[in-house]
Amino acid sequence: MKDEDIIALLGDESTHEQAFRMILKTYKEKIYYHVRKIVVDHDDADDVTQETFIKIWRNLDKFRGDSRLYTWLYRIATNEALTFLQKKRKDNSVSIDDNELLVASLESPRSDAYLDGDEIQVKLQKALLELTDKQRVVFNLKYFENLKYEEIAEITDTSVGGLKATYHFAVKKIEEYLTNH
Structure with a gap:
């Protein structure tokens, strides 16, 4: 439809x-x-x-x-x-800032279509947990949903410039996490 x-x-x-x-x-x-x-x-x-x-x-x-x-x-x-x-x-x-429970659930074997237990996927999910809520939303919409900044701006009611900065910082945090872990 x-x-x-x-x-x-x-x-x-x-x-x-x-x-x-x-x-x-x-x-x-x-x-x-x-x-x-x-x-x-x-x-x-x-x-x-x-x-x-x-x-x-x-x-x-x-x-x-x-x-x-x-x-x-x-x-x-x-x-x-x-x-x-x-x-x-x-x-x-449950403290959302304390990601230990979420990280443990990512590492435990389970049949879940969203988290398949693949080592790289688990690392990426752990890295995403290190982001602020806004950074995670922007990163997900840009990276996974492949939306344009203008579309994300409509969804989040944020300026395109602000989104670009947020996405940039999110990518840097993820890169840093993946490099160090």
């Missing part, structure tokens, strides 16, 4: 449910993996993805077409993921 077809359905309130089903079918997996790269943990990513789609459902009538559909969806998902991380830090139920 093309975004244009979904947007056409959003133009009529009577077809919002159909549009939402199409959004879910088209973007559920992409949104999950986008969120997963930010929050890392599978269960957390599931929760955030669910909250993202609830927010999308509640705000379908607010999509005006000023941005691309995927940009709007990714902005909601990114904001939900970052809000989740902030809440998790605030609740301090």
